[in-house]
Amino acid sequence: MPTVDISGWTCPTPLRDQPRVVMGHGGGGALSAELVQQIFAPAFGGEILAQLGDSAAVSLGGVRLAFSTDSYVVRPLFFPGGCIGDLAVNGTVNDLAMSGARAAYLSCGFILEEGVEMPVVAGVADAMGAAARAAGVEVATGDTKVVEAGHGDGVYLNTAGIGLIPAGVDLRPQRVVPGDVVIVSGDIGLHGVAIMSVREGLEFGVEIESDCAALGGLVESMLAVTPDLHVLRDPTRGGLAAALCEIASASCTGIVIQERAIPVPSAVANACAILGLDPMYVANEGKLVAFVPREHADAVLDAMRAHPLGAGARIIGETVETHPGMVVARTPLGGTRVVDLPLGEQLPRIC
């Protein structure tokens, strides 16, 4: 057996710059952030955009408005618990709700692929209408384009929305201070696992449904307790981990999370264990994370639990002065680990 000479061991070349767009640029992680910061923000140059919130708080004629847009390219179009139409309404309604605003009007852009069956388009539109009525928002304007067969996944959607921000409400990461309590509104990971199970044809022994829902009502019930919430975030792409990392970074505070306190349904935990994924990075579509002053935490938690979409709300951690900008999880065994912003999309592990 020859001796292995380790003195000459070498390492691969770095891939520092992506010359083209890769899927990770849309994953809600570090690559997405770089795309926005290096290309879009400099190109547009606005102060409001530079705040990089899920929605923008703007003033118009003395009125404070929340303004947001989002595009939807989910595959398959219909999945357990909803469809692309529900997502397109609820996603933008939720982005506005994270500014404290109740969505008032939405726009809707359809990009249809040549050849898609009319009942599919009708099904998506009907779902959008039903979701809009349930959320109390009106689809006020829209647009339709058709692309050639092979240039789209049947239906792509874009929605934009506006809503009024109530007086006295100011939800921004910069308002977070050490000592705030971190609350999550319920079970995490359901949407991402539901999509994965149908997209990849994976069976996890139990059907997992997306948590797709409009959170405007839940936010209203929280603000009714106190308008002094510091920040809200709906942890969609990149999951709970990305939302926490973004807030830690923007607020320059540290966040400590108790892993055992995070509500992960066993079906999600099992699916993630099989695939080598971390539930904290899996997308949600009907959950929020709230940073609340300690003195209001119990009352806000009670109000959340009294609402159907917050029945499973739990305190999962707090903000601290140490390790500013960093999220640290205390593991069930008593160790600690850093929770980082995902790079792009999570990849299933080989073993």
Added chain:
Amino acid sequence: MKYLEEFQNPELARRLLDEIRATVTRPWALMEVCGGQTHTIIRHGIDQLLPDEVELIHGPGCPVCVTPLEVIDKALEIAARPDVIFCSFGDMLRVPGSDRDLFQVRSRGGDVRVVYSPLDALKIAQQNPHREVVFFGIGFETTAPPNAMTVHQARKLGIPNFSLLVSHVRVPPAIEAIMTSPSCRVQAFLAAGHVCSVMGMGEYPELADRFQVPIVVTGFEPLDILEGVRRTVRQLERGEHTVDNAYPRAVRSEGNPAAQAMLADVFEVTDRAWRGIGTIPASGWRLSERYRDYDAEYRFSVDGITTREPAACRSGEVLQGLIKPHECEAFGTACTPRSPLGATMVSSEGACAAYYLYRRLGTTPTPQEASPVA
């Protein structure tokens, strides 16, 4: 899956830790062979909870990390061909070749697909009879049998447009290479439980005897790891060096004979280069002569690949357990998951990535790695 929570029980973990503390009297260096074990250790903070005397050295058992650059470059070349559908497990897509990765091939129009099983790739071949479908068959003894079975099925079903790009590696020769390295500090091994569930434990007594090291077959949940450590430390303290099975719910001493028969039919043992380490004799598998028609390297004639690996980082030493990831000067600065210098920083099972993700309390994130996203 009912046992997930039971195997993370804090009370049982504390008892095991207490017993390890009560047993250990001097420093010991244990190597966990498998990247999956490394991931569990770091993710749950197990290395922080163990007594200072017990050092865990992270071994070369991440299949993504050790797949040689030449094979990655061959994969990239094949995947870029317009007539090919290239199928792979997900975490191979981000591994850098000489100048790109599979994600970039896909962004330039290559048909690269993530699958969860090689049989999915075979199905894709059946559905696309006019295109060549290639599956990237990498990994240890755990992933080799299903890949072997898929090739066997392809022949049985007469599917001519399927082939395998093979870079399989074997654990025992790697243990031997580590123990014969002059700079080796390893005094015991936590063997990879899933490898043993296939291959059994028959290859290990000779290694334990020859190198006078305890080898404890260990699972992957936190309590599995702690039980493996407890048994290993007990052996070390007693001066013993036997092969012990601490993962009996998954491992039988004879392993899985059907899987072994499939391996013997489809593959043959060969020398194999390990990325960052070098060539280890008889440490890999390739398709046997009988199945050569299904070997993508032959089918696509990807010879003459020139690789470029500048000596920029120290992942080879990390894979050998000579240094901890954070002892590399590039760690967390020039080398991050965003811009990996080495495969150990790419794979979530790589020691460097695990350290970077879960162990940076002494550092602060750079703006680009912790910035808000619109």
